[in-house]
Amino acid sequence: MAKELIRLSDCTMSFDGEVVLDKINLYIRDKEFLTLLGPSGCGKTTTLRIIGGFQTPTAGDVFFDGVRINAVPPHKRAVNTVFQKYALFPHLNVFENIAFGLRIPKTVEERNADGKVTGRRKEKLSEQEIEERVMEMLRVVNLKGFEKRRVNQLSGGQQQRVAIARALVNRPKVLLLDEPLGALDLKLRKDMQSELKRIQQAMGITFIYVTHDQEEALAMSDTVVVMDQGKIQQIGTPEDIYNEPKNAFVADFIGESNILDGIMRADGVVEIFNRRFACLDKGFEKDEPVDVVIRPEDVDIVPEDQGQLKGTVTAVTFKGVHYDTIVDFYGFKWLIQTTDFCPVDSRIGIKIDPDGIHVMKKSQYSGLFGDYSSYSEEYDEISDADYVPEEEEGESHEE
Numbered sequence: 200m201a202k203e204l205i206r207l208s209d210c211t212m213s214f215d216g217e218v219v220l221d222k223i224n225l226y227i228r229d230k231e232f233l234t235l236l237g238p239s240g241c242g243k244t245t246t247l248r249i250i251g252g253f254q255t256p257t258a259g260d261v262f263f264d265g266v267r268i269n270a271v272p273p274h275k276r277a278v279n280t281v282f283q284k285y286a287l288f289p290h291l292n293v294f295e296n297i298a299f300g301l302r303i304p305k306t307v308e309e310r311n312a313d314g315k316v317t318g319r320r321k322e323k324l325s326e327q328e329i330e331e332r333v334m335e336m337l338r339v340v341n342l343k344g345f346e347k348r349r350v351n352q353l354s355g356g357q358q359q360r361v362a363i364a365r366a367l368v369n370r371p372k373v374l375l376l377d378e379p380l381g382a383l384d385l386k387l388r389k390d391m392q393s394e395l396k397r398i399q400q401a402m403g404i405t406f407i408y409v410t411h412d413q414e415e416a417l418a419m420s421d422t423v424v425v426m427d428q429g430k431i432q433q434i435g436t437p438e439d440i441y442n443e444p445k446n447a448f449v450a451d452f453i454g455e456s457n458i459l460d461g462i463m464r465a466d467g468v469v470e471i472f473n474r475r476f477a478c479l480d481k482g483f484e485k486d487e488p489v490d491v492v493i494r495p496e497d498v499d500i501v502p503e504d505q506g507q508l509k510g511t512v513t514a515v516t517f518k519g520v521h522y523d524t525i526v527d528f529y530g531f532k533w534l535i536q537t538t539d540f541c542p543v544d545s546r547i548g549i550k551i552d553p554d555g556i557h558v559m560k561k562s563q564y565s566g567l568f569g570d571y572s573s574y575s576e577e578y579d580e581i582s583d584a585d586y587v588p589e590e591e592e593g594e595s596h597e598e
């Protein structure tokens with residue numbers, strides 16, 4: 200396992216007394232692809248800005264290679280940033296946009312044998328060196344042959360790659376990327392996701408990536424940090440986060456989840472709707488109230504008389520690979536993804552294997568997520584041409 204490179208230790212950020220980051224603890228390993236994931240306003244950009252040095256935390260410390268860097272300005276950190284709004288220079292061509300940072304003379308410190316700074320001199324790269332480094336970057340981002348193009352003659356995805364090349368050409372140890380694919384359409388987004396991952400691995404650079412798109416986070420990352428309301432909710436591999444969510448927020452934010460009230464009757468036995476299910480979870484108190492997550496793809500549909508639970512189908516939507524089937528069990532609506540077509544109003548039974556059940560501690564998020572009633576109402580509305588939304592109905596009464 201690669202060594203730790205950056206650490207945030209109890210980092211808190213307040214603006215005018217309002218806490219927007221609350222004691223963040225996080226470390227990032229060398230060459231890791233780490234993603235900060237969470238809804239709008241949860242503190243992702245603020246965390247990134249603290250790492251980049253654009254913001255100093257109100258409390259807590261930032262370490263780089265074990266050295267505290269709270270007071271080190273951005274340009275003295277071995278970190279480069281690609282912002283969501285990548286400001287390329289419209290009057291320069293692709294080559295000169297990428298070469299821009301290389302043309303700025305670097306201040307190099309001269310030291311004596313004891314390591315004391317004895318002087319400073321400006322160092323410039325030769326034209327040949329600049330050319331080599333820019334051409335190498337053009338190869339990396341698949342833009343060879345585009346060097347003479349003006350940037351306003353490029354597509355959004357090509358411009359994005361120029362912005363990434365411009366950040367990478369300085370050979371940063373760490374690249375910070377704040378929703379870099381936010382402006383691209385879905386197809387280009389997917390292409391760029393694999394492109395970025397390839398670049399990160401080929402160049403051995405640590406990526407700290409911000410997105411609110413959970414699919415993107417799962418597809419690209421070694422490590423995902425799920426945030427909400429200025430707090431880290433869970434840190435783990437994409438598989439951990441999906442299969443073993445820590446609380447109802449994470450379960451709901453990552454993928455689709457049915458989240459139910461349960462009672463842990465014993466190790467490996469959880470009760471839902473007064474029925475006992477075998478599960479793999481243990482270590483809870485006897486009879487502890489818990490949240491239970493069941494993913495839509497982990498439910499098997501069986502004939503009604505063979506089901507562990509029995510319910511009525513209330514909506515079916517064809518999704519290509521599977522049907523999104525909403526089933527009412529005792530007044531609670533579940534989403535089931537299945538290749539078996541079950542028509543609306545049919546009675547079905549379901550079975551869940553022990554590894555399809557995941558038990559979580561109760562949290563502040565309990566009861567907030569995981570019921571698909573509103574989901575199926577949306578479909579009811581779409582299929583009912585005479586449906587009048589409640590608000591509009593209210594307005595018409597006032598007339």
Ligand SMILES: Nc1ncnc2c1ncn2[C@@H]1O[C@H](COP(=O)(O)OP(=O)(O)OP(=O)(O)O)[C@@H](O)[C@H]1O
Nearest residue numbers: 214215219237238239240241242243244245246411
């Ligand atoms: N300079 C500032 N002054 C006051 N409040 C700020 C400042 N910067 C950020 N905030 C607040 O801090 C919170 C977190 O903001 P941040 O930009 O980190 O969110 P985010 O997770 O990046 O959201 P988004 O996905 O919308 O970009 C928000 O409530 C925001 O309004």
Ligand SMILES: [Mg+2]
Nearest residue numbers: 243244245377
């Ligand atoms: Mg942001």
